[in-house]
Amino acid sequence: MNEHESITAPLSARRRAWNGTMRALLYAAAAFICALLVFLIGYILYRGIPNLSWQFLSSEESVINDIQGILPAIINTVYVVFWTLLIILPLGVGSAIYLTEYATNKKLVSIIEFATETLAGMPSIIFALVGMMVFCQALGLGTSLIAGSLTLVMMTLPTIIRTTQESLKTVPQSYREGSLALGSGKWHMIRTVVLPSSIDGIVTGCILAVGRIVGESAILMFTAGMSMSMAQFGGGSIGEFFSNFFSAAGSTLTVSLYVYAKERADFGLAFAVAVVLLIIAFVINIAAKLAGKKLKKN
Amino acid sequence: MKAKPETEKRDAAAAGAFTGEQAVERIDAKNSVKDIMEKVMQGVFLFCGLVAIGFVLVISVYLIISGIPAIREVGLLNFLGGTTWSPANKTEPSFGILPMILTSVYGTAGAIIIGVPIGFLMAVFLSKVANRRVAAVIREVVDLLAGIPSVVYGLVGMMVLVPGIRNVFNLAAGDSLLAAIIVLAVMILPSIISVSETALNAVPREYEEASLALGATEIETYFRVSAPAAKSGIAAAVVLGVGRAIGEAMAILMVAGNVANMPSLLSSVKFLTTAIAGEMSYAGGLHRQALFSIGLVLFVFIMLINAALNFFFKRDKEGN
Numbered sequence: 001m002n003e004h005e006s007i008t009a010p011l012s013a014r015r016r017a018w019n020g021t022m023r024a025l026l027y028a029a030a031a032f033i034c035a036l037l038v039f040l041i042g043y044i045l046y047r048g049i050p051n052l053s054w055q056f057l058s059s060e061e062s063v064i065n066d067i068q069g070i071l072p073a074i075i076n077t078v079y080v081v082f083w084t085l086l087i088i089l090p091l092g093v094g095s096a097i098y099l100t101e102y103a104t105n106k107k108l109v110s111i112i113e114f115a116t117e118t119l120a121g122m123p124s125i126i127f128a129l130v131g132m133m134v135f136c137q138a139l140g141l142g143t144s145l146i147a148g149s150l151t152l153v154m155m156t157l158p159t160i161i162r163t164t165q166e167s168l169k170t171v172p173q174s175y176r177e178g179s180l181a182l183g184s185g186k187w188h189m190i191r192t193v194v195l196p197s198s199i200d201g202i203v204t205g206c207i208l209a210v211g212r213i214v215g216e217s218a219i220l221m222f223t224a225g226m227s228m229s230m231a232q233f234g235g236g237s238i239g240e241f242f243s244n245f246f247s248a249a250g251s252t253l254t255v256s257l258y259v260y261a262k263e264r265a266d267f268g269l270a271f272a273v274a275v276v277l278l279i280i281a282f283v284i285n286i287a288a289k290l291a292g293k294k295l296k297k298n
Numbered sequence: 299m300k301a302k303p304e305t306e307k308r309d310a311a312a313a314g315a316f317t318g319e320q321a322v323e324r325i326d327a328k329n330s331v332k333d334i335m336e337k338v339m340q341g342v343f344l345f346c347g348l349v350a351i352g353f354v355l356v357i358s359v360y361l362i363i364s365g366i367p368a369i370r371e372v373g374l375l376n377f378l379g380g381t382t383w384s385p386a387n388k389t390e391p392s393f394g395i396l397p398m399i400l401t402s403v404y405g406t407a408g409a410i411i412i413g414v415p416i417g418f419l420m421a422v423f424l425s426k427v428a429n430r431r432v433a434a435v436i437r438e439v440v441d442l443l444a445g446i447p448s449v450v451y452g453l454v455g456m457m458v459l460v461p462g463i464r465n466v467f468n469l470a471a472g473d474s475l476l477a478a479i480i481v482l483a484v485m486i487l488p489s490i491i492s493v494s495e496t497a498l499n500a501v502p503r504e505y506e507e508a509s510l511a512l513g514a515t516e517i518e519t520y521f522r523v524s525a526p527a528a529k530s531g532i533a534a535a536v537v538l539g540v541g542r543a544i545g546e547a548m549a550i551l552m553v554a555g556n557v558a559n560m561p562s563l564l565s566s567v568k569f570l571t572t573a574i575a576g577e578m579s580y581a582g583g584l585h586r587q588a589l590f591s592i593g594l595v596l597f598v599f600i601m602l603i604n605a606a607l608n609f610f611f612k613r614d615k616e617g618n
Contacts, residue, residue, distance in 0.1 A: 011515070015515075019517045019518065026422060026423045026427055027423070029419030032416065033416065033436075033440070033487065033491075037439045037440070040454060041442075044450065091349055093346075094345075094346030095346040097346070098343040115353070116350045117608065118354050121541050121603065121604045122357070122600060123545020125574050126361070126593060126596060126597055128574075129361070129578075129590065130356065132578075133360050154357075185332060187335060187340075190339075214447070215446070215447035216447070255449075257449045258552070261449075261452070261453050261456060267453075267457060274449075274453055277447050281442060281446050282445075284445060289438075
């Protein structure tokens with residue numbers, strides 16, 4: 001910039017003032033956002049860490065023994081993540097495969113893409129309403145973690161489709177042609193050539209989806225309830241086991257944070273849950289970055 | 299001795315890769331298991347592709363079916379234009395959602411007015427001014443900001459903003475539209491920053507070089523050449539922010555106070571989203587149906603915003 005000024009005529013006072021102001025604004029915005037980030041993270045850790053203990057993470061809440069614990073919430077969160085991924089993976093990857101490998105009808109592709117974008121822009125409270133009506137009521141699943149997982153499938157579908165599609169596009173066309181020329185059918189080609197080379201993208205998509213599932217609260221509050229006690233996952237007989245396993249309900253980490261903060265005004269514990277969520281978000285970010293980097297290298 | 303295994307291997311490889319013979323076989327016997335498998339898998343993938351359409355249809359149909367009855371009973375004008383929301387009133391319940399519509403609009407506008415300039419300046423800083431290493435670190439942290447669950451924002455807002463506003467303005471309670479606007483502004487920052495930055499990075503380097511060569515300073519180039527060239531991308535960022543802000547429920551449920559007043563900056567307010575999130579658990583009868591109708595109104599808003607977003611992204615693609 002200095003060099004630059006020296007070879008041209010000096011700037012007019014007005015231009016200099018404008019330049020100075022805008023430059024100051026740029027740095028001010030950057031400094032402000034950095035300060036905000038440091039404050040947010042620092043404040044959550046400062047309020048939360050004193051309330052975080054091994055007992056809090058590993059025990060169930062008990063009024064009689066005066067124990068506070070979020071083990072049920074952790075188990076419920078894992079349960080929801082597991083079921084959602086189990087359903088979303090084949091669906092999302094399959095959908096991406098259809099769009100990039102099979103679809104020949106341009107109109108259908110554009111309709112599917114429009115639908116995916118619509119889902120991506122839909123607020124979670126709408127999913128929550130519809131999930132409650134469709135899965136809890138119409139399909140008779142009741143208030144349950146399974147109904148929550150199915151609703152989350154609707155929400156995370158665009159994430160998986162998009163990342164898978166991106167990585168499918170990076171598989172060189174010559175791989176496909178080579179495989180087809182050797183006489184393999186399309187499904188054989190996809191299974192043995194295309195999918196193995198795009199596994200990184202699928203992994204990235206899963207990690208991002210896990211992030212969204214763990215962070216979601218409105219959907220789970222509506223479909224899986226706000227109970228803080230341990231859900232009954234097992235049972236004596238096989239029939240009992242299944243009916244318990246599928247009707248289990250309760251709060252996940254985000255919902256229990258909401259319950260602590262808003263219903264019980266127990267802010268210390270709410271911040272302790274916030275620390276757990278912050279750590280999960282941090283780990284997920286790093287994992288997604290690493291998987292993404294590997295994707296770029298290939 | 300040495301050559302023999304090699305030819306054998308080649309033969310085996312050829313057989314393994316099933317070139318000629320199997321292809322012929324396939325033409326001969328079209329109904330072989332493999333062909334059926336191919337057909338089946340094509341069907342399976344088609345089904346997966348159609349699932350997204352199915353979800354959108356289910357959402358639309360359910361929202362319309364469940365949203366219409368209450369609107370019919372109350373009357374569209376009374377519902378959208380009524381200024382009192384007292385659904386639990388036994389003798390004279392009233393279902394006007396104008397306060398919530400206005401609150402959602404004002405809240406979103408406020409979040410955009412605060413969030414967009416800061417986010418845009420940050421994007422210019424990251425894209426053009428900051429050195430690479432600093433930019434990379436900041437980007438990581440902004441990504442982390444995007445990954446923090448909304449209830450955590452709500453919690454921090456509840457503990458920091460709400461008491462702060464109460465003390466600064468000397469109010470009885472700090473739960474207010476202002477608190478919600480600030481929380482929303484922070485929450486939309488990451489998406490505004492990343493989308494605008496992508497748009498700014500896509501501006502051809504030649505534009506900037508030409509501007510510099512003509513004697514403009516760097517700062518003038520960023521704001522008068524790069525930013526206008528990236529304007530549809532930045533517009534998309536704004537619309538994306540609008541969509542995020544209008545749809546957010548849990549975080550502002552914790553700071554807005556949830557009384558269906560006509561919106562003013564320092565009073566307790568109720569958004570479209572927070573009405574649904576806050577009242578669904580105890581609502582019954584017409585009240586419950588009215589909440590579904592609010593969902594339908596919100597859905598219409600979101601579809602309009604999506605249409606705008608599509609428009610900007612498409613124009614952006616054609617522009618490049």
